[in-house]
Amino acid sequence: MAAGHTIDALGQFELHSVLGPVGASVGFSESTLMMVVSSALTLLLLGVGMSAKAVVPGRLQALAEMIYDFVHTMCIEQIGEEGKKFFPFIFTLFMFILLGNLLGLLPFSFTYTSHIAVTFGLAAMVIVLVTGVALAIHGWHFFSYFFPAGAPIALSPLIVTVEIISYLSRPVSLSIRLFANMVAGHVMFEVFASFIVMMAGAGVVGYLGGIGPLALNVILMGFELLVACLQAYVFAVLTCIYLHDAVHLH
Amino acid sequence: MRSIAAISGLAGVLLTSSAFAEGAKKGMPQLDFHNPLTISQVVWLAIIFTVLYVLLSKWALPQVAGVLEARASAIAADLDAARGAKQAADAAIAELTQATIAAQATARGEIATATAAAKDAADAQSAILNAKLEAQLAAAEKQIDAARASAVGALRQVATEATAVVVSRLTGLTADAAAVEQAVGSVLAARAA
Numbered sequence: 001m002a003a004g005h006t007i008d009a010l011g012q013f014e015l016h017s018v019l020g021p022v023g024a025s026v027g028f029s030e031s032t033l034m035m036v037v038s039s040a041l042t043l044l045l046l047g048v049g050m051s052a053k054a055v056v057p058g059r060l061q062a063l064a065e066m067i068y069d070f071v072h073t074m075c076i077e078q079i080g081e082e083g084k085k086f087f088p089f090i091f092t093l094f095m096f097i098l099l100g101n102l103l104g105l106l107p108f109s110f111t112y113t114s115h116i117a118v119t120f121g122l123a124a125m126v127i128v129l130v131t132g133v134a135l136a137i138h139g140w141h142f143f144s145y146f147f148p149a150g151a152p153i154a155l156s157p158l159i160v161t162v163e164i165i166s167y168l169s170r171p172v173s174l175s176i177r178l179f180a181n182m183v184a185g186h187v188m189f190e191v192f193a194s195f196i197v198m199m200a201g202a203g204v205v206g207y208l209g210g211i212g213p214l215a216l217n218v219i220l221m222g223f224e225l226l227v228a229c230l231q232a233y234v235f236a237v238l239t240c241i242y243l244h245d246a247v248h249l250h
Numbered sequence: 251m252r253s254i255a256a257i258s259g260l261a262g263v264l265l266t267s268s269a270f271a272e273g274a275k276k277g278m279p280q281l282d283f284h285n286p287l288t289i290s291q292v293v294w295l296a297i298i299f300t301v302l303y304v305l306l307s308k309w310a311l312p313q314v315a316g317v318l319e320a321r322a323s324a325i326a327a328d329l330d331a332a333r334g335a336k337q338a339a340d341a342a343i344a345e346l347t348q349a350t351i352a353a354q355a356t357a358r359g360e361i362a363t364a365t366a367a368a369k370d371a372a373d374a375q376s377a378i379l380n381a382k383l384e385a386q387l388a389a390a391e392k393q394i395d396a397a398r399a400s401a402v403g404a405l406r407q408v409a410t411e412a413t414a415v416v417v418s419r420l421t422g423l424t425a426d427a428a429a430v431e432q433a434v435g436s437v438l439a440a441r442a443a
Contacts, residue, residue, distance in 0.1 A: 010278055013279040013280055014279040015279065016287075027289075029290065031294075039298055042302065043310060047309075055320070069318075088303060088307035092306050096299060112291065115288070117288050121295045122299075125296075
C-alpha cells in the first residue's frame with residue numbers, strides 16, 4: 001500500500017504466518033494457505049463437477065471435462081502415446097499454477113507463483129522427473145543427449161559444455177519466466193493503484209486525475225488474466241516438451 | 251537462447267526491484283532467504299503438491315476418464331445400433347421391392363391368361379352362333395328358292411291362261427292350248443335368261 005509519498009510495490013509479496021501460533025510454528029504463510037485453497041478448488045471442481053456422471057454434461061462437468069481434455073490432448077500431442085503416464089502430473093502442475101495465478105488476482109489474496117522459491121521448487125520437481133525418466137528409459141545412453149550424433153569430435157568440448165549449460169538452464173528459465181511474469185503484473189497493479197490514492201490526496205482535481213490510472217488498472221486486469229492462463233499453459237507445455245525429449249532423446 | 255532470455259529477465263526483475271525497494275530498503279521479499287517462511291513455502295509446496303497429485307491421480311482424474319469412456323462407448327454403441335437398424339431397413343426395402351416386382355409379374359401373367367381364356371370362349375361362342383346363323387340362312391334361302399320355284403310355276407299357268415283369254419277376246423277364236431303354252435314358255439325362258 002502507499003505509505004505517505006513512497007510507493008511500496010513489493011510489500012504485497014511479504015510473507016506472514018497465518019493461523020495463529022500453530023501456523024507460525026510450522027511456517028504456514030498466506031502463500032501456503034493459497035496453495036491449500038487452490039488445491040481444494042481443483043479437487044472441488046472435479047469432485048462436484050463429475051458427481052453427476054452425466055452423459056450430457058452440465059456446466060461444471062463441461063468445464064471439468066474441457067480442462068481434462070485440454071491437458072490430455074496437450075500431453076498426447078507433445079509427448080506421444082507415453083504421455084498418458086505423465087498426464088496426472090501435468091494436470092496437477094497445470095491446475096496448481098493456473099489457480100495460483102488466477103486466485104492471486106483477487107483482492108486481499110496472495111500469489112504464491114510470484115515467489116521464486118515456489119516456482120523454482122516446481123521447476124526443480126519437473127527437471128528431476130525429466131532426468132529420472134530419461135535415465136530410467138535410456139540408462140547410460142541418456143548422456144548421448146549432450147552430444148548430437150554426427151557432430152565433429154573436435155568440437156565436442158564446446159558442444160557438450162553448451163548442451164549441459166542449456167540443460168541446466170531449463171529449470172532456471174522455467175521458474176524465472178513464471179516468477180517474473182507474476183511479479184511484474186502485480187507490481188504494476190500496485191504502482192497504478194498507489195497513483196490513484198496519491199491523486200485522491202490532491203483534492204477534486206486529483207479525483208478526476210485518478211480516473212487515468214484506474215482505467216489502466218482495469219485494462220491491466222484483463223491482460224493479467226491472459227498472462228495467468230498463458231503462463232500456466234507455457235509451464236505445462238514446456239514440461240511436456242522436456243518429457244518428450246526425455247522419452248525420445250531428440 | 252532460452253537461458254539468455256531467462257538471465258536478462260532475472261536482471262530486469264532485480265533492477266526493477268532495487269528501483270522500487272528504495273523506500274522499503276529491504277529488497278524483494280522473494281529473495282529474503284533469511285526469512286524462514288520463504289523456505290517453508292518449498293516444504294509446504296512439496297507436501298501440498300504431492301497430496302494434490304495423489305488425490306487427482308487416484309480419485310478425481312479416473313472419474314473423469316470413466317465418464318468420458320462411458321460416453322464414448324455409449325456413442326459407439328448407439329452408432330452401431332443405428333447402423334444395424336439402417337441395414338435392416340435397407341434389407342426390408344429390398345425385400346419389398348422384390349415382392350412388388352414378383353407380384354406385378356404374377357398379376358400380369360394372370361391377366362394374360364384370363365384375357366386369352368375369355369378370347370377363346372368368345373371365339374367359340376361366336377363360331378357356334380355363326381354356324382347356327384349360317385344354317386338358318388341356308389334354310390331360309392332354300393325356302394325362298396322353293397317359294398320362287400312354286401311362284402314361277404304358278405306364273406306360267408296364269409300367263410298361259412291369261413294369254414288364251416286375251417287371244418280369244420281379241421280374235422274371237424279359241425287359241426290352241428299347246429301353241430300358247432309354247433309361246434309363253436319361250437318368252438319366260440327369254441326373261442329368265
